[in-house]
Every structure is written in C-alpha cells, then in structure tokens.
Amino acid sequence: MTKVDFSSGVIEGPGIVTARRMLGELGGLFEDQEALAHLDPNTVVYETYSYPEPASGPPVLLAATTVLYPGRVGREAFMTRGHFHVDPTRGESCFTLRGSGLLLLRDRSGAEQRIQMTSGSLTIIDGRFAHRVANVGDEPLVFLVTWMSDCGHDYAGVSEWPRGSWSVSL
Numbered sequence: 001m002t003k004v005d006f007s008s009g010v011i012e013g014p015g016i017v018t019a020r021r022m023l024g025e026l027g028g029l030f031e032d033q034e035a036l037a038h039l040d041p042n043t044v045v046y047e048t049y050s051y052p053e054p055a056s057g058p059p060v061l062l063a064a065t066t067v068l069y070p071g072r073v074g075r076e077a078f079m080t081r082g083h084f085h086v087d088p089t090r091g092e093s094c095f096t097l098r099g100s101g102l103l104l105l106r107d108r109s110g111a112e113q114r115i116q117m118t119s120g121s122l123t124i125i126d127g128r129f130a131h132r133v134a135n136v137g138d139e140p141l142v143f144l145v146t147w148m149s150d151c152g153h154d155y156a157g158v159s160e161w162p163r164g165s166w167s168v169s170l
C-alpha cells in the first residue's frame with residue numbers, strides 16, 4: 001500500500017522517489033540577489049515525494065507531493081521552479097493538502113492567472129500554462145499533483161522571463 005500523510009506531505013510506499021531543492025540551486029529564480037547572498041544556500045525550499053518516471057513503455061499517470069516551506073528572498077515568497085509541459089494537451093491536477101499558497105499560471109503569450117491554494121482546493125491546470133507554486137503562509141504548503149508521464153517538462157521557456165516578473169511579493 002502507498003500512503004500520503006496530509007500533514008507532512010510524505011508519501012510512503014514501494015518505489016517512491018524523494019528529492020530536495022535548496023536555495024543555492026534555486027537562487028536564480030529570485031529577483032533580490034543581494035538578499036539572497038545573505039541567506040544560507042543550504043536552506044531547504046521544497047521537497048518532493050513522487051512515483052518513479054518509467055524509463056520506457058506506454059505513458060502512465062503519475063503522482064507526487066510537494067512540501068514547499070515558508071520563507072522569502074527579499075520580499076519574494078519561496079516558490080517552486082515552474083515549467084511548461086512540452087505537450088500542451090497534457091494537463092495536471094493540483095490538490096492542496098495543507099497550508100496557504102498561490103498557483104501561478106502563465107501561457108506563452110504572457111496571459112496569467114493566480115489561483116488561491118488552501119486545504120482542499122483543487123485545480124485542473126490547462127496544459128498550455130506554465131505552472132509554479134508560491135507559499136504565502138507561515139507553515140509548510142503541502143500539495144499533491146498528478147500528470148501523465150509523457151507530458152514533457154520545459155524549464156527553459158520559464159527561465160527566459162525576467163526575474164521578479166512571475167512571483168509573489170509578500
């Protein structure tokens with residue numbers, strides 16, 4: 001059996017893969033580079049618990065939790081890296097388990113939506129929109145996402161946007 005702990009966000013079960021993202025590797029996302037320089041690069045920004053991506057075979061449905069910690073760089077809230085799906089017909093569901101956040105959506109024309117995340121909120125993300133999550137509260141933000149393994153992840157399209165143009169200031 002695979003189980004999700006709604007409070008901690010931890011998924012326990014066969015084959016679950018964990019990853020941890022530190023400020024040092026995400027710092028380029030944030031606008032205030034001077035504030036960043038005063039923070040510990042080993043600060044954990046978020047952790048993920050996910051089903052493993054299949055190396056081959058037909059596409060499968062996958063699920064993961066993210067635990068996004070509260071924090072700021074300057075005035076900007078801690079956030080996930082964000083990405084487009086290479087295949088815009090592949091959406092993603094996003095279900096909030098705990099905490100308070102904003103789901104930031106932006107398409108390739110720059111059209112943007114910001115959707116509140118609170119315990120129990122559910123959003124089906126249109127596959128044409130890049131997606132990123134910011135923690136606007138003072139406790140960990142825990143959410144569960146599901147997606148198809150063949151959606152493809154495009155991080156470059158997001159990184160072309162100027163720093164500070166797709167984030168939340170607190």
Ligand code: MN
Binds near residue numbers: 084085092131147
């Ligand atoms: Mn996605």
